[in-house]
Amino acid sequence: MRLPAFEYLEPRDRQEALDYLARYSENASILAGGSDLLVRMKQRLVRTSYVISLKHLKDLDGIRPDEDGRLCLGSNTPLVSIIRSPLLQGAYRGLTDAIRRIGAPPIQHYRGTIGGNLCLETRCLYYNQSAFWRSGRPRCQKDGGEICYAEENSDRCRSANVSDGACALMALDAEIVLESREGERSLPIEEFFTGKGESPFARSPDELVTTIRLPAPETAFGSSFRKLTYRSAIDFALVSASAGVKVEAGRIARARIAVGGAGAAPLLLREASEKLLGKSPEDGDAVAETAAQAGRHAAAFMVDNLGATLEYRQKMAAVLVRKAVQEALARAENGNARGRRER
Ligand SMILES: Cc1cc2nc3c(=O)[nH]c(=O)nc-3n(C[C@H](O)[C@H](O)[C@H](O)COP(=O)(O)OP(=O)(O)OC[C@H]3O[C@@H](n4cnc5c(N)ncnc54)[C@H](O)[C@@H]3O)c2cc1C
Ligand code: SF4
Incomplete structure (x- = not known):
C-alpha cells in the first residue's frame, strides 16, 4: 500500500508547529512516530493535505517532575523512555506495564510516542481495513457513511479505544495539557475523550x-x-483493564479502574471503583468479587x-479487572512496607 500525496512540514520549534496547525487546521495531521498515522493514511482512513512532523520539537521529549511533584511526560517522549524511566517504576508501574504491551519492541524502541498512543484513533474490525476491502460495501459512519456494521441501527459509531497507554493513564488520573496559538489549557483525562467513535x-x-x-x-x-490478546506481541487489545489504588491504614482509600475496548474512550468505572473503598486488601x-x-x-x-x-471479551473483562485490582493492591502494600522500612 502506498501513501497518498501530501505536503510534509517540519517545524523547527513549537511556535512554528502551532502556526502551521492554526493555518492548516482540519487539513493537517500531526506526525509523531507515525506508527499509527501512516498506516491509516495508507488505508485511506485519513485524508490529509499537510503532515506536520514533531521531530524537531525536542522540548516535547522528556519526563520531569514539576514544582508540585507531579510528573510531566512530554507528548513526544518515545515509548522506550517511559518503559525505562526510574521515575515511573514505583507507583506508576501500571503505565510501564501497559507501554511494554504496545505492539512489539520495534514500535516501542524506534517509533511510538506516548502522545501518539494517547491520541490513537478508535478501532473497529469493519473500519481498520484496506480501502479495497472497504470498497465492497457502503461506507460506515466513521468512514463518512450512514450505517454501522458493528451494531445494527446504531445512531453513532461504536468503535473502541484500544490504546494501552490511555487505559493506564485513565486509571492514574492523568491530566492532558493542550496548546494552540491562543494559549494553553489542561483537561482531566476523562474530559479529553468525547466518547464518540466518529470524533x-x-x-x-x-x-x-x-x-x-x-x-x-x-x-x-x-x-x-492487564490486556487480552491472542498473541503476546503485535496485537491490539481485545479488552484491557487498569487499576490504581491507594492503601492507607490497612484499608483501600482510593481506587480508579479503567477498561479498554469498551467504548470510544477508556471506560472509567467510577461508581464500581468506589465500592472498593474501605475494604481491607x-x-x-x-x-476479588467487587x-x-x-468488570461485568x-x-x-x-x-x-x-x-x-x-x-468471550465480556467474560474476560471481569477477569482482567479482578487481576488488575489484585496486582495494584499488592504493589500498594509493597510500597507501604518499603515506606515503613525507610522511615
Ligand atoms: C503492528 C502494530 C501494532 C500495534 N499495537 C498496538 C498495541 O498493542 N497497543 C497500542 O496502544 N497501540 C498499538 N499500535 C499503535 C501505535 O503504534 C501506538 O499507539 C503508538 O504509541 C503510536 O504512537 P506514534 O508516535 O507512532 O503515533 P502517530 O502514528 O504519529 O500518531 C497517532 C495519532 O496521534 C496523533 N498525535 C500524535 N502526537 C500528537 C500530539 N502531540 N498532539 C495531538 N495529536 C497527536 C496523530 O496525528 C495521529 O492521529 C500498533 C501499531 C502497529 C503498526
Ligand atoms: S462501530 Fe464505527 S467504525 Fe465500526 S462499523 Fe460501526 S460506524 Fe463503522
Missing part, C-alpha cells in the same frame, strides 16, 4: 497535546495493567467489533 478527542484541530501530567507519586499507591474474596463485578459492569458497554466474540 473521539476533545482536541481542536489547531491544538497540540504537549504534556501528560501525572499526580505526585505516593508510596502507598499501586497500579497495574486482606479480605481477598470480597475485594472488582469482578466492576464494563461488559455492558462492549459491542462486537474487535477480533474475538463479544461473549
